[in-house]
Structures are given as structure tokens and as C-alpha cells.
Amino acid sequence: MNQETKTHSLRSVSATCQNCKGQFVIDAQDFQFYEKISVPPPTFCPECRMMRKMVGSNERALFKRKCEAPGHNEELISRYPPGGGDVVYDQAYWWSDKWDPLRYGREYDFSQPFFEQFFELKGAVPRPNMNITNSVNCDYCTSAINSKNCYLVSGAYFSQDCMYSNTPALCRDAVDTSICIFCEVLYECFSCTRCFNLRFSAYCVECMDSSFLYDCHNVSNCFGCVGLRNKQYHIFNKPYSKKDYEAEMAKMDLGSYRTLQMVHARHAELIARFPRRYMISKNAVDCTGDNIEHAKNCKFSFEIRDGGENVKYALIGGRRLKDSYDVFSGGARAELLYEANAIGSERVFFSTGATDSFDVRYSMTAFGCAHLFGCAGLRNKEYCILNKQYTKEEYEKLVPKIMAHMNEMPYVSQRANGKWQIVYRYGEYFPPEFSTIAYNDSMAHEYFPLTKDAALEKKFRWRDVEEKNYEQALSPEELPDHIKDTEGDIFETVITCGHRAHCLHQCKGVFKIVPKELEFYRRLRVPLPRLCPECRHYERVEGKRRYRLWHRRCTCLGSHGARGKGEPAYKNSATHFHGEQPCPNEFETSYAPERPEIVYCEQCYQSEIV
Template sequence: MESETKNCQSCKKDFTIESEDFKFYEKIKVPPPTFCPDCRLMRRLLWRNERTFYRRECNSCSKKIISMYNPDLSQAVYCHDCWWSDKWDPMTFKADYNYDELFFKQFETLFKKVPLISLFSGGRQLNSDYCNFTANDKDCYLCFGGKDDERSFYSKNISFSKDVADIFNGDKLELCYENIQCENSYRLSFSKQSENCTDCMFLYDCRNCQNCFGCTNLRNKNYCIWNKQYSREEYLKKIEEFNIGNFENLENLKSQFYEIYKKSIHKYGHLINTKNSSGDNLSNTRNCKHCFDVFGSGSENCKYTHYVVSGVKDSYDNYGMPTAEKVYETIAIGFEYSENSDYYFSYFVKGSSRIFYSYNCVNSHDLFACIGLRNKSYCILNKQYTKEEYEELVPK
């Protein structure tokens, strides 16, 4: 099909569906969207509460817990241990599909019955009760998104990092503070879009640097201050004179660096090893359009996708995912699991395939409108069917 302009049913603005988009929708057998990309993103993010926490009781063991669900919520919320235990069975909330009632009304009824997990986390979380949408964190506090971090605080979208604080989009960092979009660095602070740097402060767009201060656009440098080369002895003396332990001095240095930052060379986007891709903060992508914060290796043929930590293929309209393919309109799928495919209109589904309109399901396949299921297959509204029954009912 040719490109087509449509009017968004939400904001009433025109948006374009490209010919390649129609091919994707036909491939996964879904109708074209009626909302524009921005409204679709807002609709998805309404489901993702990362950072608003409440103190409430677990409705199973009565333990005081931290939860992303308001205690005024009428439905049950379980702590991590109780939700994963065998003390309850989500299949007991099953419902027959009623063809005379709206689908989303039936889904809402089921959703309000099945207990919710207090916070979304994967793997083994140790002493990280105030972290959400993370996996395998240890001794972390107020970290959101990411995985495999230790002793890290007040950070968003960090992975494989230790002893860091106030980081946004970081990977493989240690003893770092107040960085944005930095990776593979040690003792790096107050820096942006820099990598493989050691013992540095106030960097922008630097690579493979050591002992540098207030520098921009440098490669493979050592002992530089404000982009000027010094000897080791001169550098150490100058750094001592800065007296960065004094708050007023530190604030003045921040202001000086900002003036240098504004005059530095700025690439139109932070794109590394990309082909036929658009957006920002992309690495190792091919044919990825209007995508942001896509890292890892091998993502291709994606559109309107945000925050990918590993290779994703043939996917549209997603936020938060690892290795996966054929995924459409999802939030927070996958986490530490590697086998993820064919997710549609779902939230927080892991290690599964062929999942439709489902919420918080794990290690399952062929589910439609299910909530809280583990190790299940061929279910509709949490009710078990045979393979033949399921394949006959779902197309209806």
C-alpha cells in the first residue's frame, strides 16, 4: 500500500502511516493504528509507574511493603515472595469468554480480581526494596530500569554497574557520579556521552581518556584540562588548586564547563554504528526509525521503540525490552529472559511467546487476555483450553 495520512482519534492531529508500516501490520496480522505515534506512547506509559511508591500491606502475608500501587486500590497486591509462591493459583480467577460483552470490559473484570505484584523486578533482588523495573540488583536504592547493579543509587536505566549514583542511561560504570549516557568508565563524574574514560570529571563526547578535566570532543588523551595538554605534575597541581571538595568552587566549575560545552562540537544525534536509522542514543541498529535509547547489539527493523537493552527485531511501539522479535504495543517485556517473541498489547511478560493482551505472565505461550500466569499455555481469560480449542476460539 501507499503512504496514507490519518487523523488521530486522540489529539485530532494528522499523522502518516508509511507503506513499510502497512507491510509490518500485515505481517503480524493487526489493523493499522488509529492513534498517532505520540498518543500511542502516552497511552503505553500510562501503565508504567516507575517512581511513585506507597507504603502498604501485602494482602497475603500482611507484611509492610513498598508498592507502586496506592493502598486505596481495592484489589489485592502481594509482596514479591508471596506473588511468586505456590500459595495461590491465578487460574482460580478464570472466566468464560462472553461474546455478548465488550472484550475490554471482560479483561477489566479479570484484572481487578487477580492479585498484583507490588513492584516489577526480575531475577534475584537483594536488599533493593526501593527499586522498580530492575533485575538482579544488590544493595541498590531508588534505581529504575536496568539490571545487574550493585550499591547504586538514584539512577535510571543503568546496567552492570557498581557504586554509582545519579546516573541516567549508564552501562558498565564503577565509582561514577552524575553522568548521562556514559559507559565502560571508572571514576567518571559530571559527564555526558563519554565512554572508556578513567579518573575524569566534566567531560562531553570523550573517548578513551584518562585524567582529564573539563574537556570536550577528545580522543585518547591524558592529563588535559579545559582541552589543554599538561604534564602529569602540572595536571595534579592544577586539580588540587580547584579544590572541588568546596561546594561553591564545584558550582563555579560546573558553570565554566557548561560554557565550554555549549561551544563544543555537537553531533546531530548520538548514533553509533547505525544504518538507515533515526532517533537518538542508538547503537548497532539497522532500519530503526524514530527510536530512542536503543543499545546492545543487532536491533533491526524497529519503529517508535524506546529503551532497548539488547537486540530487538521486527517490532513497533514498545518501551523497555531486551532480546525479542515480533513485538507490538508493549511495556516492560523480557527483563533477564532471552527467549521473547510475538508479544502484542501486553505488559510485563517474560520468557514467553505468542502472547496477546496479557499482563504479568511468565514462561508461557499462547495466552490471550491472561493475568498473572506462570508456565501456562493455551489460556483465555485465565481459563485452560486444549490447543485445538484455543486456536479455534482466538480468531473469533
């Protein structure tokens, strides 16, 4: 530690968020990190910072628009809405050498705030219609890296044959899944790691040949269970012999929609009665947040898998993400990220879409670049500012002047309903009003949902989802109950979504089944879905999506067990370390105090699981 960091590292301060006016704490370790990378401390609270990064990211909505590459004009599907202010080229043309992003380069203007100049540049530089890198047959994916044969997937990462999933990493044959890693043959699963042939399950690690599991580890041939460790042949948490298990399973026909609904309800009841772990984690040392695996000193972080160290305020990351703050989707050996979305990169600040890059600030979409400031859509370039090429010496002289100018002439936002101004100096991420995406199409809506009125009041864009009506559409009630009775030409039929667009799920009211999907349902012997892919996604993640921690006390009351709010009492099955007395342990949890779940500390939870 040098002299400078010592002065700050002794204290922790409370600050007022510029955006929501709430209080937040910047502690001694935080100051050390900001000093290490020479950025000023944040002026937004952690939640507002995360929301600000998510506002610019559409991972689900697809739009038809024209390719704007010279001489093209063909219709394509894009993650960027038409009329939003982005110029869009088709993937193949964007990746070709037929155009030069430096052609849009411009001189820095010391009479205009930096953010305004950057957004003029960003609006001029073409973007690829989807963010697909090195992938085959993934044309309907909003983003994919090194993936193959994926359909309507977002964030496919080294994955193959996946459909209707978000962020499958190193997965194969996963349909309707959210944030799973190293999995194969997966259907309707959420936050699972290293699982094989698993259906309707969440928070499972190393489980196989099972259905309806919740927070189970190393389990095989189990059905409808909660909190099992190293078990096989259990049904609704009761042990069976192999023979009896197989006999019971033979009676359970999950190909029928009616049976499936009954099992769903029974499993949900079991989950509701069972205590929850205050945080889901495995091999997580000194971590706070939720869904953290193989990590050390990750604080206030969520969905960190396969390696994370010294990370704070991150959401969706891992694979050896190190020494980083405020990451929204990042890792793969990335280091020193701050307010960024980046993979395989080092020293990326206030930027999105940096891949295999070094020292990138205030930039969007950079592949194999180094030393960029305020650039958009560059590949294999270094020492550029606003897409203009400089020498190393010129770059090193100009960047500090721009940083000083950003502080002298900050961008001032009139957002927040005109009630107050928000000032953006060097050290702030891009202001959300520059996003070309509607709030309800952005990732922010999933974690920080807003109604249309609330979004408009906050000056976000909003998109009214166009409801589609087909006279001949088959209602979900008209679908065959059993997959075996489904006709082979069902994929030619338009089906009405069970929610009929009466929800906040971006539901269009109708959907279709594709042939590959039908083949999957038949192979797994599960009935056709009754909801459209959007509604399925939101149903899967609802109630689980949160980016917030509360300080709470373990709800275990000792020998009497616990009472959740509004739920039946839970009776402990074992004697706990605290005996007759209520458990004294406190923790940071993503279960808000008003939620009904029984929330146990690690020790009490470990005493209850079998």
C-alpha cells in the same frame, strides 16, 4: 514478499491520530511490518502511542500499603498506590505456589467489550508489590532483574550496588545515574556506555577517571570537556602534560560544594557554546532518533544500546532487540514485539511485563508463558484466555472469535475532554484511563509533562504530593560546604530539599542520607547533595527527555561558523566540506527548531571535535 504485502508496500499514507487529531505517516515499510504480524495499522500517532504505554508505568513513586495475601496484612512498600484498584501481595508470597492466578480465570463474555473484561480481571489478580525478579537486597527498587544490593533504583538490570538511579544495565556502584550501561563507579551521569570512574557526565562512551564530560569517546583523565575523541589530560578542552594536569587537578577540590557549583557553571557554558551532534550515536547504521549505539535500521528510536536491528518507535531498549515496533523498554534478544514492554520474548503484542514468553497478546506480567490472550500475572502457563486454561485446539478457535468481537463491539472511550470519542478495536494498546497510576507518577510525565489542570482536563488521575515539614530539618545552606566536614551521623538528620517542594518534581520537601550513600560520597570525595533524590532525577533528565523528531537543516554557516538562537556565535575551527557556503545537509533531530542549541550534521560535527 508475498502478494498481499506488495499491495501496501508501494505506498505511504497520512493518517489522523484518534487521540490528538494530529497527522502522522504510515509508510510502506510500516505496512509490511503490520502485515507480517497480522495487525491493523495504528490509529494513534507515534507520540500518543508511546504516551499511552507510559501512562501505566510508575517507576519512581513508592507507597505504603497493606499486603493482601491471605493472613498477611503487614505493611509494605509498593509501586501501586493504595485505593488505586490493584490487589498487592508481597514479593515472596506472589512468587510462591501458595496461590493460583488461574483461580481468577473467567469465561469470555460476548456481551461486553474485551477491554472492560480484561480490566475487571486485572483488578482481581494480585500483583507483586514491586517488579523484582531474581534479585537480592533490592527491596526499595520498583523494578529489578538479576540485581543485587540496589537502593531506590528503577529498572535495575544485572546491576549491583547502585543507588537513586534509573535503568542501570550491567552497572556497578552507580549513584544518581540515568540510563547507563556497562559502567562502574559512576556519579551523576546520564546516557553513558562502558565508562569507569566517571562523574557529572553525559553521553560518554568508553571514558574513565574523568569528571564533567559531554559527548566524549575513549577519553581518560580529562576534566570539563566537550566532544573529545581518544584524548587524555585535557581541562576545559585544552591539552596539558600529565604533570601539569595533575598539578591543576590537585588545586581543584570537588569535595567542596561551592567549587563544584563553579565548575558546573563553567562546563555548562562550554557545552552551550559548542555545536551539538544532531543525534548522539555510535556504530548506528541507517538510524534516526537519539542515543543509539550498535544498531542497524532503528528508526524514530531513543536509548537503544548494545544491539538493535529493524526497530521503529522504541524507547529504552537493546541487547539485540530485533524486528520490533512501538517498544517501551524491551530487548535481551526479544523479537517481533509490537506495542509492548518485554524482554527475552518473541511475538508479544499490546502487552506489558512479558519475560521469556512467546505469543502473548493483551496481557500484563507473564513469565515463561506461551499463547496468552488477555491474561494477568501468569507464570509458566500456555493457552490461557482471561486467566482460564484451554486446550490448544480450543484456544486457536476462540482467539479469532474474540478478535472479531473486539471489532464488532469495540470499547469506546469518552476521553479527550468529551470533545470526541476514541474507539478501541483489536490492534489498540490498553486505553490509558484504565491505568491505576496518577499521570504525574507515570513515566509519561517525564517525557510528555503536563500540569495538573491539563492532566485533569485529559481525564488522567493526578496525585498531589504530600509536602512534609520537619521543624528540626537542616536547611541545605546549613550543610557543611565540604564532604570532609560532614559528621558521621548525618544520616540521622532530615534535610530540607533545595527546591522546597516548589517544583514539578514530585518533591516532598525533605530527604535523608543513608549510610551507604555517605560512604560513597566520602569515597568519591564529593559533597552532600542539596536536593532530594526526586529533584536530582528531574534536574538530570530535564531538557534531555524528549520523544520526538524534527526535520531540520544543519545550522553550520560555513567559514563563519554558526549562530544559535540567542547564543553567542560559534566559530568553526576547521574548514568544512561545504567551504564558504552554508551546509546543505538535512537530518531528523530531537532538537526542536525553536531550541537555542547550534545543531550540526555528522560531517560538520566531526570537523569540529578534537
